[in-house]
Amino acid sequence: MTTSRQPVVRDAVLAALEGALRAPSEHNTQPWRWTLLPDRLELAVDPHRRLPFTDERGEGVLLACGAALHHLRVGLAARGWTPVVRLDREGPPQRRVAEVAWEPADAVPDDARRQAAAIDRRRTDRRRFAAETIDPGVLDELALVARTFGAALHVVGGHARRALVDAMRDAALLQLDRPGYTAELQRWTHRYAGGADGIPHSARLAEPHLYDDLVLRWFPGGGLHQPPGGADHADVSTLIVLTVDGDDTASVVRAGEAMSAVLLEATAHGLAATPITQVLEVDETRDRVQALTGGHPVVVLRVGRPVPEAPEPPRTPRRDLVSVLVDRSAEPDEQDAR
Ligand SMILES: Cc1cc2nc3c(=O)[nH]c(=O)nc-3n(C[C@H](O)[C@H](O)[C@H](O)COP(=O)(O)O)c2cc1C
Structure with missing residues (x-):
């Protein structure tokens, strides 16, 4: 140079x-x-x-x-x-x-x-999505960008989706019982005014993170409301598990690159997404996800089309x-x- x-x-x-x-x-x-x-x-x-x-x-x-x-x-x-x-x-x-x-x-x-x-x-969007399926061609493109970083995407449907959703619900309950977990959640959701990290009130859902049978990580006391229109409880998202072959440091960092590439590509296609690791943070439920996908699962992506009338989620x-x-x-x- x-x-x-x-x-x-x-x-x-x-x-x-x-x-x-x-x-x-x-x-x-x-x-x-x-x-x-x-x-x-x-x-x-x-x-x-x-x-x-x-x-x-x-x-x-x-x-x-x-x-x-x-x-x-x-x-x-x-x-x-x-x-x-x-x-x-x-x-x-x-x-x-x-x-x-x-x-x-x-x-x-x-x-x-x-x-x-x-x-x-790009934003993490935990709200309800529109009842619209994602074009399979777009899912193929997301899989392609993940592959660039050695990762695989598993679109989980049918019986496997039920098993994943069950594991997510169990993980949410098990993690709440873990000593220190709730205190940590409070700490990162209740920062000083003007704080430059943590999940602010404006980005946490006001209603419980429950969509039919899908349970997302619960964040206490939020101010973000569901978009108007449709039933508040329906979840029509596509659930995708991102896996890599190894669990060494470089493999997981690369998986983080793949996750970023998929999230940015999804944003470019007008999709909204929630990255979710809760189900992989509890050994027992992680094993169940691994049995569904093989490989080393690192993150679940809940992906969908935003409801047309929905305002942009806040910038954290x-x-x-x-x-x-x-x-x-x-x-x-x-x-x-x-
Ligand atoms: C590794 C990782 C795990 C995450 N796990 C969850 C999760 O389990 N549930 C959830 O609602 N958000 C989860 N998130 C989203 C973060 O809370 C979010 O990225 C952060 O608050 C910043 O907001 P932004 O994505 O809108 O910029 C996760 C993000 C990352 C990178």
């Missing part, structure tokens, strides 16, 4: 990092830390932002970091830079999960342009870039000095 290009790259990298802040994370904990070096970025898990009573196995933080990494990837690509990503195999306790360098690209790939444009529009807050970025780009690189 030539010196004359460096300010241009720096602007592109910082803009892509701003976009990466919008990645989804469990309870909106934003468990990522970035370090900017002269010629690359490093991404690490922020261990203080793990949810020890909810995300006992620590997969949630890796999925969120993977989502942030993918948001960065498309942000760089949309600005004319090809990201060169190296995932760390061992991950925590070293905590670094990936390193990203960049090379000038000849052209901006269409999918990067489309997905980068969806970053600001984020910490600003200076809170999550250490800028060492002006310092001599230790790796080069060695």
